[in-house]
Amino acid sequence: MKIKYYLKKKEKNTKARLGKIETNYGTYDTPMFMPVGTRATIKGLTPEQVKECGSGIVLANTYHLWLRPGEDIVKKAGGLHKFMNYDGPILTDSGGFQVFSLAKNKEKDITEDGVFFKSHIDGSNLFLTPEKSIEIQNKLDSDIAMSFDECPPASASYDYLKNSLERTLRWAKRGKDVHSNKNQALFGIVQGGPYKDLRKFSATETVKLDFDGYSIGGVANDGESKDDMYKAIDYSIPYLPEDKIRYLMGVGDPIDIIEGVIRGVDIFDCVLPTRIARHGQAFTRCGKINLNNSKFIEDFTPIEKSCDCYTCKHYTKGYIRHLITTKESLGGSLLSIHNIRFLIKLTEELRDAIKNDCILEYREKFIKEYSQKK
């Protein structure tokens, strides 16, 4: 069976909504945050540890798994769930985001048929098409496949975005036509940068193709302003059906998640919690802290006393700083646990706020606390 979305409640004062999704690997509430496990692993964590953070769906990447170990190997292993031992739903990104950043010459390498680019592993010349991306995802047997789209940079012009999203629509159709995994949902992706008419066009045309869910892409890009990100959401959401999931791709800054939820987004994914963790930083209610900082050398208190994660229950900032500065991998793992739990807890609280119709108050309180510099 494919995943199903049920809208449970709409918040009174905003577009925020409470929902649930039924999958072959359990039922989960939305809004939800999806940890990122690009190469079929959330870096440094076991699936059990990820689950203990309260995870639902996790994300893996088509491009990376295509190159290594190859979709046929994953299929032989019994599919992605068995291969990586994750007993929960998995979404695969199409690889578009990676491939476009690896294409050297945007004019020449991005063709109507597909994208030419060089492998990041050995530099070999490769070619990925919408059909190929979907076929790989079919074999990986994830629960949700993403359409192969172009994710243009924030600096792209109106004309570039217009042409790009039209091609992305044609690619979406081509991908849908070859999609054959009956247990796998397929999502379409809305593009169009911060432009109202482009977003409207992209959204309505994508919806006409009738996907199982819709995502808002092209955000959280190099140097894009917050304002443009919020515009991209605001201009897309009104044209998306209420009975389908809305996924904001790549967003994971705590404040952006709140702003996204208020604007009607259901799911998010982001490398931020795990990446900053490996670089020594932790989310806290009072903003990010950097465990590399020497002021934590003799700090034998948890990252956050009030946090219910495994890391905060058992380890101190002084110890984690020691692990980080000595480049012990456990440091990144412990911080990843905390950061993932932080974002998942945030979505749990947002769900409560939607239930109680007080999400605007929640946002004000959260931002006030988060923005104070300690």
Add this chain to the structure above:
RNA sequence: GCGUCAUUGGUGAAGUGGUUAACACGCUAGUUUGUGGCACUAGUAUGCAAGAGUUCGAUCCUCUUAUGACGCC
């Protein structure tokens, strides 16, 4: 006791008679939003063992002292 060679930041070290003493590590701080890359960016010796001299000018030349390594009685 005599001779030779050395002495540059927290560490390993480049280097030149003339504006800001290379580089690396470390340290300090920042960045990170559909993860190629535990990465990237920035700062970090007002001083080149100490003192004196030569010179318009010395970390780089000369002398003395100190410390160290090696060699010879």
